[in-house]
Amino acid sequence: MQLLILGGTNFVGRHLAERALADGHSVTLFNRGRTNPGLFEDVEEMHGDRDEGLDPLNGRTFDRVVDVSGYVPRIVRQSAEMLRQATDHYTFISSVSVYADFTTTGIDEDAPVAATTDAEVEDINRNTYGPLKALCEEVVHSVYRERCTIVRPGIVAGPFDDTDRFTYWCVRPSKGGEFVAPDHSSRPVQFIDARDLAAFTLKASVDLLHGVFNATGPLKDALSWGDFLESCVEVAGGDARPVWVPEQVLRDAEVNLGSELPLYAPLDRPGFATVDCGRAIAAGLEFSPLKRSIEDTLRWARDAGHDLTAGMTQGREEEILEALRRSRL
Numbered sequence: 001m002q003l004l005i006l007g008g009t010n011f012v013g014r015h016l017a018e019r020a021l022a023d024g025h026s027v028t029l030f031n032r033g034r035t036n037p038g039l040f041e042d043v044e045e046m047h048g049d050r051d052e053g054l055d056p057l058n059g060r061t062f063d064r065v066v067d068v069s070g071y072v073p074r075i076v077r078q079s080a081e082m083l084r085q086a087t088d089h090y091t092f093i094s095s096v097s098v099y100a101d102f103t104t105t106g107i108d109e110d111a112p113v114a115a116t117t118d119a120e121v122e123d124i125n126r127n128t129y130g131p132l133k134a135l136c137e138e139v140v141h142s143v144y145r146e147r148c149t150i151v152r153p154g155i156v157a158g159p160f161d162d163t164d165r166f167t168y169w170c171v172r173p174s175k176g177g178e179f180v181a182p183d184h185s186s187r188p189v190q191f192i193d194a195r196d197l198a199a200f201t202l203k204a205s206v207d208l209l210h211g212v213f214n215a216t217g218p219l220k221d222a223l224s225w226g227d228f229l230e231s232c233v234e235v236a237g238g239d240a241r242p243v244w245v246p247e248q249v250l251r252d253a254e255v256n257l258g259s260e261l262p263l264y265a266p267l268d269r270p271g272f273a274t275v276d277c278g279r280a281i282a283a284g285l286e287f288s289p290l291k292r293s294i295e296d297t298l299r300w301a302r303d304a305g306h307d308l309t310a311g312m313t314q315g316r317e318e319e320i321l322e323a324l325r326r327s328r329l
């Protein structure tokens, strides 16, 4: 299969390219040549800006296209329309952030998506990211109809992730001692290994799947924070121990629940950790063993000398553990 990836050199797209090559497909990457230039030896790389710079793709045909780098509907329309006659099938990597309401659990693909009030907005931030992705999906669907797949990943985990939302929890236990863990060990946690996402995306593409698919961790037999951190501690070795700090204590201490305790879905937004990806599982989504994801991520972070951009500093941990002790007096 001749596969075109729009993007392909950072994280999600990089794993997709690796998987496609491993499966024997012929891969072409289209990007600006800025992120990790020369990363792959055996792929054709075409350079251009996907906003008004798609000319190098003119006249080319591909069996399949996967768009990993689309965030703005006006720009996604350019590649979608240009490639309409040039490919059989277009897969768009969207996000579970499209959903309008995370106060409920078990969000499936039929749940309402968020809308932006201003169709001209192109600034991508935490408020516009989801609604813009939803508009991008609409564009792809309007151009390709039954010839497209929309994949909505939850938080993606694994080597090369620069958000550190999963990586922090792999790395922190390796430093030993007590560390702050969110709320209660029974709370659910959800993520998808980038390699599993790559395999599913490729399968959707090869099999010409049509429709929308959430791609997160399983909801049935959901992973708990307790089991997750136990595995992280085991993989790291040493004497690290999670201390479960009730959410109210965290809030009173003004902990940033998104960046200081990444991956955690606060009590008022349980939907973030309970997205239903049963449809993707039925279509072939499979999950790697948890310890493999943790081991590979920890090894990558160590080998790369990766500096964490999320998680708690040591000083902050001491502050929060002291606040917990005081709350129990």
Ligand SMILES: NC(=O)c1ccc[n+]([C@@H]2O[C@H](COP(=O)([O-])OP(=O)(O)OC[C@H]3O[C@@H](n4cnc5c(N)ncnc54)[C@H](OP(=O)(O)O)[C@@H]3O)[C@@H](O)[C@H]2O)c1
Pocket (backbone or CB within 6 Å): 006, 007, 008, 009, 010, 011, 012, 013, 014, 015, 030, 031, 032, 033, 034, 035, 036, 048, 049, 050, 051, 068, 069, 070, 093, 094, 095, 096, 152, 153, 154, 155, 156, 157, 163
């Ligand atoms: N990480 C998560 O937890 C998560 C969760 C849900 C959804 N997602 C979605 O998954 C995708 C993840 O992206 P990624 O960065 O990991 O993908 P990637 O495909 O590995 O990297 C992004 C690629 O896009 C290229 N690119 C960026 N701007 C471009 C432009 N203007 N024109 C042409 N190429 C451009 C970059 O190369 P150059 O810089 O060289 O151009 C790079 O190759 C996104 O769609 C995101 O919304 C991620």
